[in-house]
Amino acid sequence: MKILTVENISVIINDRTILENITFTVNKGEIIAIVGPNGGGKTTLIKTILGFIKPIKGNILLFGKSPEEAVKTGKIGYLPQKSSVPKDFPFSALDVVLLGLINKKISKEEKIQKAREYLRYVNMESFENKPYSSLSGGQQQRVSIARVLVADPEIIFLDEPSTGIDVVAQESFYDFLRRLKEEKNMTVVMVSHDVGVVGRFVDKVAGLNRYLHFYGHPKEFFKKETLQNIYGSEVELIVHSPECVACEHFHIEFK
Numbered sequence: 001m002k003i004l005t006v007e008n009i010s011v012i013i014n015d016r017t018i019l020e021n022i023t024f025t026v027n028k029g030e031i032i033a034i035v036g037p038n039g040g041g042k043t044t045l046i047k048t049i050l051g052f053i054k055p056i057k058g059n060i061l062l063f064g065k066s067p068e069e070a071v072k073t074g075k076i077g078y079l080p081q082k083s084s085v086p087k088d089f090p091f092s093a094l095d096v097v098l099l100g101l102i103n104k105k106i107s108k109e110e111k112i113q114k115a116r117e118y119l120r121y122v123n124m125e126s127f128e129n130k131p132y133s134s135l136s137g138g139q140q141q142r143v144s145i146a147r148v149l150v151a152d153p154e155i156i157f158l159d160e161p162s163t164g165i166d167v168v169a170q171e172s173f174y175d176f177l178r179r180l181k182e183e184k185n186m187t188v189v190m191v192s193h194d195v196g197v198v199g200r201f202v203d204k205v206a207g208l209n210r211y212l213h214f215y216g217h218p219k220e221f222f223k224k225e226t227l228q229n230i231y232g233s234e235v236e237l238i239v240h241s242p243e244c245v246a247c248e249h250f251h252i253e254f255k
């Protein structure tokens, strides 16, 4: 079932074309990774889908509605690209998760119970009373993801959620996304720079650099021409295992 349709959208900011003729659809339960170089328009695309930026042309339907109407349904979760929190940010980990329930009409006790359940879901239950600002970057990301999930969204948009999460934790982060898909039939649209890792975990890759150069199965994405279209000709493919370009031994290096 299609839940997101992006049709031929273009975005211009300060007379510069940031996105041009972007078209793709997302089905319920899919995990999509948007990849591409810095400044390629990944964050802009997510903000446009959520209605924060107006495209100069094209059409977006989320749950069959315009972005402005869709965000009011409460079915959408959004984790913005990480910004640093001030040292005196006064909230505990539990408080941050409770923020995700601010619009829900349930009792305070129920809110706390639900927030705890989601801290457990991201393996952060033992940190509930710790100040959020004292947590490591990766721990903050986990708590923020719990804040997004606690509101029971049907689709989540995560802008570089694995930033700051170490490699071992990252592995379990992607397992965690699969679990969300399997247990909650969650649809996930995420921005990622871990090109080598996402290939093993996502259903589709969106290769974005002003244009959507590629949209499809990760296996197809790991072709030299596709990668050079997205990252430019200076990209060097390092493939340790030639028969399996989408495997874990793959990464991209810049000359």
Ligand SMILES: Nc1ncnc2c1ncn2[C@@H]1O[C@H](COP(=O)(O)OP(=O)(O)OP(=O)(O)O)[C@@H](O)[C@H]1O
Binding pocket: 013, 014, 018, 036, 037, 038, 039, 040, 041, 042, 043, 044, 045, 081
């Ligand atoms: N509010 C803004 N004002 C001016 N330029 C902007 C604004 N937002 C984005 N841009 C420009 O749009 C382009 C795409 O930015 P965007 O943040 O979408 O890239 P990105 O793919 O998310 O990059 P990164 O990987 O670094 O997060 C950049 O050149 C950026 O300078």
Ligand SMILES: [Mg+2]
Binding pocket: 042, 043, 044, 081, 159
């Ligand atoms: Mg970005």
